[in-house]
Amino acid sequence: xxxxxxxxxxxxxxxxxxxxxxxxxxxxxxxxxxxxxxxxxxxxxxxxxxxxxxxxxxxxxxxxxxxxxxxxxxxxxxxx
Numbered sequence: 001x002x003x004x005x006x007x008x009x010x011x012x013x014x015x016x017x018x019x020x021x022x023x024x025x026x027x028x029x030x031x032x033x034x035x036x037x038x039x040x041x042x043x044x045x046x047x048x049x050x051x052x053x054x055x056x057x058x059x060x061x062x063x064x065x066x067x068x069x070x071x072x073x074x075x076x077x078x079x080x
Contacts, residue, residue: 002050008033009043010052013065023063 002010012032016024024032029040044060047053054064 002052003043003046005033005035005039005043006046006050006052009040010047010065013053013063017065023060025060029060 009029012029013023016022016028026037026040029035029044030037033040033043035043044053044055044063048055052065052067054066056062
């Protein structure tokens with residue numbers, strides 16, 4: 001089950017890809033979440049471990065959303 005912050009970050013990632021056609025940077029995620037870099041990176045790591053996203057080299061521009069399986073999401077028709 002996703003925490004509220006994990007869900008928020010996943011939605012931010014999704015919205016960025018559909019509105020700006022790219023993934024957000026860490027500073028952009030800090031602004032959008034109101035959290036410091038350490039927390040943002042921790043959330044991203046949690047999403048990787050939970051297999052919601054892939055981030056092969058640790059660079060946010062290479063994040064790929066792979067699943068929204070544990071919650072009722074408006075994105076389900078687009079994602080795993």
